[in-house]
Amino acid sequence: xxxxxxxxxxxxxxxxxxGTLNCPNRARLFNIxxxxxxxxxxxxxxxxxxxxxxxxDTDLVATRLLRNPHDMGYELSPYFKSSSIDLFVKLFEEHLxxxxxxxxxxxxxxxxxx
Numbered sequence: 001x002x003x004x005x006x007x008x009x010x011x012x013x014x015x016x017x018x019g020t021l022n023c024p025n026r027a028r029l030f031n032i033x034x035x036x037x038x039x040x041x042x043x044x045x046x047x048x049x050x051x052x053x054x055x056x057d058t059d060l061v062a063t064r065l066l067r068n069p070h071d072m073g074y075e076l077s078p079y080f081k082s083s084s085i086d087l088f089v090k091l092f093e094e095h096l097x098x099x100x101x102x103x104x105x106x107x108x109x110x111x112x113x114x
Contacts, residue, residue, distance in 0.1 A: 066093060102114060
């Protein structure tokens with residue numbers, strides 16, 4: 001995973017060492033994660049709507065949704081070793097791909113897969 005690319009939400013000095021609950025860096029991290037999850041929900045919803053309505057930008061939306069695990073992994077990188085981040089990203093991507101297959105199966109009426 002290329003850690004030279006920052007998520008679009010910016011970067012955070014995770015290692016201030018202050019140890020307080022009111023630390024501005026802690027609040028910034030909380031806000032970054034909230035934005036990342038908001039984006040995850042929004043892009044997931046958009047993908048479902050695009051698939052159901054057979055819209056033209058479905059591939060574009062899917063590509064953007066699959067960037068979310070990488071953005072989240074980037075924000076976790078100060079706290080976890082690289083192999084853990086890579087596993088997180090891999091599992092999150094697999095989760096998204098399985099969910100997309102379930103949506104496709106539901107649209108097709110394939111109750112065996114759903």
